[in-house]
Amino acid sequence: MPSKIKVLITGATGYVGGSVLSRFLSRSDAPSFDFRAIVRSPEKAEKLKEFGITPIVGSHNDERIMVEACSKVDVAIAMADCDDLVAAKLTLQGLKKRFKETGKPPIFINTSGTGVLRDDANGMYATKIIYNDEDVAQLETLPPSQPHRNVDLAIIAADKEGYIKSYIILPSTVYSIARGRLFEAGISHPYSIQLPGLIKLSILRGRAGMVGQGRNFWPNVDIHELADLYSILYDSISSNPTTGHGREGFYFGENGEHSLYEAAKGIGEALVKLGKAETSEPNSFTEEEVTKYFRSGMMGSNARCRANRSKAIGWKPNKGTADMLASLKPEAEAIIENDPRSK
Incomplete structure (x- = not known):
């Protein structure tokens, strides 16, 4: 019997994280995954167990917890604070340890945001600049000072080193009240910001x-269709070795x-x-x-x-x-x- 694919989720109690985890739990091959989730609430941790998810109680900024958790998985999907550079670096530290132990670069799917594209229009004009997630050269014109950019660049650098394969999803204005089993159970927050x-x-x-x-x-993007993007991206990574990663691994969530x-x-x-x-x-x-x-x-x-x-x-x-x-x-x-x- 093949071993299960070990997947670590951060942000499972949130709007996007809860939607994405719900989507993965609804997949026909969900039993082939070993889901783990880092959560702060012991009460929600107990509820997650009812869905077959192994909870890890603690903070994303706790070095011991994050490094240990990330060093044990094949896939990390980060959906908590996209500006938390400390959490991103601890995730990379753990995934690097995983790579050294297995010789295989683990998958890191990180959640950023289209806020990285923002300008200073102050509501006074529509820019003519439209970014294309297939245009690597255009995306590389974004300065490091842009929101979320420092985290994105740290992850891309790790991919370049070769110890992970990174994929960055950038949701836009996400809308709709989230539905699903984790929301019905009171584990995840059903509203956007x-x-x-x-x-x-x-x-x-x-x-x-x-x-x-x-x-x-x-x-803009509907929350449930955004969750589909994570699942479809995972399938593409698994089945197609040419799926863009690193500097070619930006995926906008917009429609x-x-x-x-x-x-x-x-x-x-x-x-x-x-x-x-x-x-x-x-x-x-x-x-x-x-x-x-x-x-x-x-x-x-x-x-x-x-x-x-x-x-x-x-x-x-x-x-x-x-x-x-x-x-x-x-x-x-x-x-x-x-x-x-x-x-």
Whole structure:
């Protein structure tokens, strides 16, 4: 009987991590995997056992735990904090140890984000620059100072050394309330951050808002279709040795794009229907609101891209911007139901 493929998951209790792990658990070959997950909560660790997942209680920044856990697996899928350089380096340290013991480079699928593409538009214009995940030279023009870039570069350097094969997935604006067994069990968080953050602030101020004139563009992707990308990428890695890795291993998670104005207008329409705003027309956030609620100008930036490499390996997302806009009312309803400040 062949040995199981040992897979370490980080971020399993989160929105993306819970969705991806749920997707892998639903695969027909799920019994061939030995899933382990690092979690902080002992209570959630116990719940994970019910799904056949081996929990490791601890922090992603604990050297002993991370290095030991990563040194025991064939695959690491990181979906926690994409800016946590310490966790990334500890993961690499453990995977390097695995390589020295087995002579085979383990697979490292890391989650970054299209925030690495951001500019300083402040909602005032749409950039003409559209990044292509198949265009290595274009991606290498991104400076090390960009968000997430220091982690991405450390992982690419490790791939170049030869002790891992790295694959970096870059989700965009992820939408929809996540569904699945881990969410039903209360293990994983079913809500995104970006659009719900806009919705929450809009409810508090009684009107949908945007940075500047909302002319900047971001790509979008449904959470369940994003989870499919991780599974499809794993299959491509397993079956096709030419699957791009390292500097050729960036995979955008996007299927359509929207201006910030479009998103804000959609939120405004949802809030009018729910009795939380008198007009659907958004206005500009104040400087105080931007400073308090949105870090580093990200919300007013452009991050335009096309997922050509992702689609070339067989990823076929069907949901686009119209689906993102349709998701805003259910998100607003959930926020109103669950957040006392929104009543």
